[in-house]
Amino acid sequence: MNSIQKKILTLTTVVLVIMSVIWVALTYYNHKTQNQYNEILQRYLSLNEVTSASQQLITDLNNYMLKPTSENLDLLEHSKEELIGAKLDVDTLRNPENHFTLSNYINLIDSLQETTDRFLLYYSEKDTEASTKEFTEAMNISNYISEMTLTLLDKELKTHDKFYRSIIERSGEVIKLGMWLLLLITFVLIFITYWFSLGITRPVLKLTQAANELSNGKFDVEIKVETNDEIAFLARTFDRMRNNINNLISEIKNKAQLERELQENKILLQESQFRSLQSQINPHFLFNTLNTLSKKAYLEGSEETSDLLVSVAGLLRYNLKQIDRSVTLYEEVAVLKQYMDIQKARFTERLKLILEVDEDCLFVRIPALTLQPIIENAVIHAIEPREEGGTIWFRVKDGEDMITIEIEDDGKGMDQEKIQQILEENTMETEGHSTGIGFSNVVKRLRLFYGYDHVIDIFSDKGNGTKVALYIRKEGVKKG
Structure with missing residues (x-):
């Protein structure tokens, strides 16, 4: 009770x-x-x-x-x-x-x-x-x-005459006593009711004042209710909520400051910068410059910045190679991890990557720059537009006759018309892709490389995310 x-x-x-x-x-x-x-x-x-x-x-x-x-x-x-x-x-x-x-x-x-x-x-x-x-x-x-x-x-x-008279007198006294008792009871009940209501309204008034302070943006005012009832529990809960909000605001400010610092240092490179570097900057000079910056950042104690520069250099070196070459799935996954390291630095906790890779399947060959455009498409359309971010799953599964590669996100999904356009290679959108390779172009290259049409499936519904599945037949596959 x-x-x-x-x-x-x-x-x-x-x-x-x-x-x-x-x-x-x-x-x-x-x-x-x-x-x-x-x-x-x-x-x-x-x-x-x-x-x-x-x-x-x-x-x-x-x-x-x-x-x-x-x-x-x-x-x-x-x-x-x-x-x-x-x-x-x-x-x-x-x-x-x-x-x-x-x-x-x-x-x-x-x-x-x-x-x-x-x-x-x-x-x-x-x-x-x-x-x-x-x-x-x-x-x-x-x-x-x-x-x-x-x-x-x-x-x-x-x-008994005296008895009759005493009864009459006592009856009058009883009436007077009843009136005094009624007044006394009324006074006692009013006092008890006032004391009881004051024990409830006083803490409620404190909570109301605290709520007004919070609505005005004052999160540093401690809420104290010195009672031993449910209102005191409510006040403590309210005070914990105030502390949580205050901590959340501080965390948001810190994240915003970190985001500004990352942007000021140009750690997050846009896809247009990759295309311009490919055509305008000598690759060897660019690699040497990035390596120098990485070593300098490491010597200055910025190990995370150094790792990011190494990832950018490796990704850029990989992307500047011939697109029509074939590589092992191991190389594609390694570049994919470098790309996701860069994106994680950009989105921080908003981006989650879950890898489920069967190491026995990494020997198969695949067209270069196949996985990055697909997973980059998931980042652009599933992670970036959402304030809370999202999750991307990358899976490599070994089957009896087929190796399956799945890239899944929990974004807003796409309609069937868009899926059909991609599978029929009717869209050439490359905007936002650092490689300059659109989704439909990836589908076309896969079909030409393996020689069969059923090389990809796209499963998606509006609001339920998207899953892209690539199918690589084991028949005729040689280790790289």
Whole structure:
């Protein structure tokens, strides 16, 4: 569980605890008051039950005297039992204030029961006078019970008058307490909510200010958020992003400076310069000059510059030879590596070359300046236009009857119409090639050299790169 969720859970828990405590307190107070009310009401009901039971007993006694049936006798016995039960309930109401009165009250109930029993005894003995006298006595006792009940009820009302008043006072106090609690809870919740929101909005405000600084180009302002939640993690991530951007800008500046230095020293030679050197400069003078520059650069500690000059000299020497000669595949691959060393110095990390060469196939002969125009075409059309650069794969595979040479790139590719023009030798474009040899011219020279048409395939789709495959039959091939 993250920190913000913990804060929310804590806030919710605090609110629930406060509300639960208030609810429990109010429920307890209400339950206690209700029990007191029920207890007082039960006292009143118990006293009233005695009066009702005694009056019902007199009624059943009169009915039995008028009509002495077994049914009326059962009713009379039932009334006696009700009176006994009421007497037991009344006895539980005894307290120091009503002890004497309640004792007389219970004695009257006992007298009524005894009078009823004597009435039944005399009535069963056919003693009409005695039974009538007992009936009259029972009625008088019942009246006394009713009067005594009123007296006890009056005492109960006086006794609990203070209780009623205290309940009313406490109810008013509870209302006041509830209002104060409501105000207190409101204040506490406002304070907690403010503190909680401040813990979120303050770091967010810092992040907003940092974002504004970054948008203005200030990448050296450190972002600090001293919390222990997700916003602090976001701030640290944001600060790492700022450092990465700052480092990337520095790296780009360094690369731009290096590119300018390379261009200023004329390390990257354009293809037009190669053509002009071929026709205007004495080759021996050019080779001697490049060798002198290479040695001088080496002595001055510029080993990379020295290696580049050696590669340029070797490439230029190779290109100035007769184009219609044949060379081994080993020589073509060596010149190809020199050419790619020059291009890597130009494009740096933008250009990647992956070589997969079967050394057993390097003895075959191939027309001079065959591979360089093809791979140069890949550099011009697949690597140079793209800011992120690209990758070129050079493979030499040994098959049963055929040696296959593949040059593949991950550039933008070409459409089928362009492929068909190259294979049909209908295009003579040489612009951008240091050798002055176009792609279609390479296809034509290969077909003339080997004597069969299916010497090359081009596989390409728009946006999916291009792969050029050369096929050299082993039949009749001699080691160079």
